Amino acid sequence: MLVPHAWAQDTVVIRLQGRADSLLRAWRDAQAIANVADSLERERATAGRDTIAVGHLRIIANRSPLPLRQAAERAWPAIDSLYGSAAADLIQYPYIIRAVDPDTTVRRSVYHVGLEVPWDLDLRWTTTLLLANVPVPPLDRPLADWLGAPLRPSLDPADERRTVYLQLVTAPSQAVRACFLGVLARCADVLALGDTSGLLERWYPSPPERRALVTESFGDFFNHGANAQAFQACLALSDAACTGLLRTLPPGTLPRPLAYAARATIVREALRLGGRDSYRRLLESDVQIGERLAAAAGVGLDSLVGAWRNAIVAARPTAVALPWWAVDAAFGWLAFFGACGMRSSRWRL
Known part of the structure; x- marks a missing residue:
């Protein structure tokens, strides 16, 4: 049988x-x-077009007022700085750009490759266009999911670091504040560089933080059906109820304590520390994110996180220095408006 x-x-x-x-x-x-x-x-799209070469960038475009060469000259140093030796591969993957008259009503042929842009873009927006569409292969899925958005070159990395500094000092998170104060383990936690188990307690260690998540971020989601009773218990300050509700969220739904810029800046720091071949090493590795960044940087993870935090703290916005006469002017205006107010009939007895 x-x-x-x-x-x-x-x-x-x-x-x-x-x-x-x-x-x-x-x-x-x-x-x-x-x-x-x-x-x-x-x-078909590149026939009869001009080729612009700047560094390893190649741009195939029709003739137009679009300032492509000047934009490429501004964009290339940022691209080369981010991708290092991997930027040499860009010579094989040219931009294909079709500049069009934004005001015309004449029907034009349709192409299914490249970028179609209005030819009245200024230098700044044309440069931004090139930086946002660098023809590099997409990141692998684990790295892309962790990062949360494509990694693109930046003309002003210092501004990005200042944005992260403001996140560190304003985020309503004990873990983020501990990172700002120099606890590197908390920095690794809020950046999700290591073990991803138990992130709820590590990202939001205090009951008030978890209750705020439930009531403010997921109030409409939890306050109905089978979760309504637990939601009311959470409102009544039951941390067990709040934590239990948050544990039912689908993977990847829990809000991250820090936004995309924080993760982008530590990737940039790893690539800066690792030299010209660091981007290639980042893509070739398939271990945990923290180990990948450390391998790309060529240093230990603690050293990388410490260098990242130091760079963020050093980027704090500078205080505005008032001239010597500003205080006197302020008091003068206060006295003026006060005198005007005292002359008003409503202040007379």
């Missing part, structure tokens, strides 16, 4: 394997056709 049953199982497996092989062949054929179509479309 067992032999026919085993033979039937083998037959099903062989049949399924045949279907899988057939689907794989069909997918490869479709991919080959798509590659041919893409190649033909690229040739």
Whole structure:
């Protein structure tokens, strides 16, 4: 009785394997056709266009008032600084830009590759366009999910660090405040650089923080149905109820204590410390995020986190220095308005 049953199982497996092989062949054929179509479309879009070369950047575009060369000259140092030796690969992946008259009503042909932009963009916006669309392969899924947004070159990294400094001093989180005060383990926690288990208690260690999350961030989500009773208990200061509700959230839903800029700046710091090949090392590694960044930087994780925090603290906004006459002017205006107010009839007896 067992032999026919085993033979039937083998037959099903062989049949399924045949279907899988057939689907794989069909997918490869479709991919080959798509590659041919893409190649033909690229040739159609680039025919008769000019090529602009700056560093390893190549821009294929039609003639227009768009300041592409000047923008490329501004963008290239930022691109080279971020990607290091990997920026040399960009010579194989040119920008394809079609500058169009934004005011025309004439119907134009449609291309399915490259960027179509109005030709009246100024230098600043054209530079931003190039930085936001650097033709590099996308980041792998774990790194992209952790980062939360594409990693792009920046013309003003110092401004990004100032933004993170403001996050550190204003975020309503004990863990973030501890990071600001120099506790590197808390910095690693709020950046999610290590073990991701128990993030709820590490990101939001106090009952008031967890209650605020439930009532302010997820009030509409929890205050109905089966969760309504636990939500009311959380409102009544039951930390167990608040924590229990937060544990039911789907993975990746818990709000991060720090925004994207904090994670982007520590990646930039790792690439700065690691030298020209650091971006390649970052992409080649497949371990935890913290270990990947440390490997890219060529230093230990604690050293990387410490260097990142020092750079953020050093970027604090400078205090505005008032001139010597500002205080006198302020008191003078106060006296003036006070005198005007005393002359008003409502102050007379």
